[in-house]
Amino acid sequence: MTEPAPGAIDPAAPPSGPGCSDCDAVGGWWVHLRRCAACGHVGCCDSSPGQHATAHYRSTGHPVVQSFEPGEDWFWDYAAGTSTSGPELAPPTSRPADQPVPGPAGRVPADWRSHVH
Template sequence: MPHDQTPGLEPTATPIGAGCVQCMAGDGPGWWFYLRRCAACEHIGCCDASPSQHGTKHAREAGHSFLTSFEPGESWFWNSETDQYYEGPELAPPTVYPASQPTQGPRDKVPRDGERQLH
């Protein structure tokens, strides 16, 4: 089956924002280690190593199984239902967070001991 016809993948969905939607809205401590993009909608969430794990929470609550990285140099897809990696289609831009944003972000929210809080 072509990737653009795979249930749960919507290559034309354009992500909103440059960071985790929930963290930026004040849900949890408000910072992340890495970002994940929902491959079915515009949602950007934080990874499972982040304190709030919003990416996977979104996938499970919305029934959107496929997540992909929103990090530079990464192009994998993860299915949160099967816990497996997949190859997927090229998604609509942007495919990574803005270059002006630090890897862990947002800059003013990450605590000094952030690395020790990895899950």
């Protein structure tokens, strides 16, 4: 496990919302959620059709994400390509527990498994 670069994590940055803000903007859906540890942007994982968490890293250079799933607190450093450590981030620390996976409710196609990466 590596240590993140200085400035890669802002523990005070709140999450951008309860789901992937990029998917929400276009009516999309996600499998799992990741939260940028620098600015709080919530994006979808690489299994999701949009892969918005990785796209956020590529467009901003913010390398560290934390899982935004209930019961998970792991961090990933895109720049190092490995897990990393980090402090507790500002609440909430996950999507709502009643939000389905994949989600959000009402936008996931019946054949969703054929769309994952």
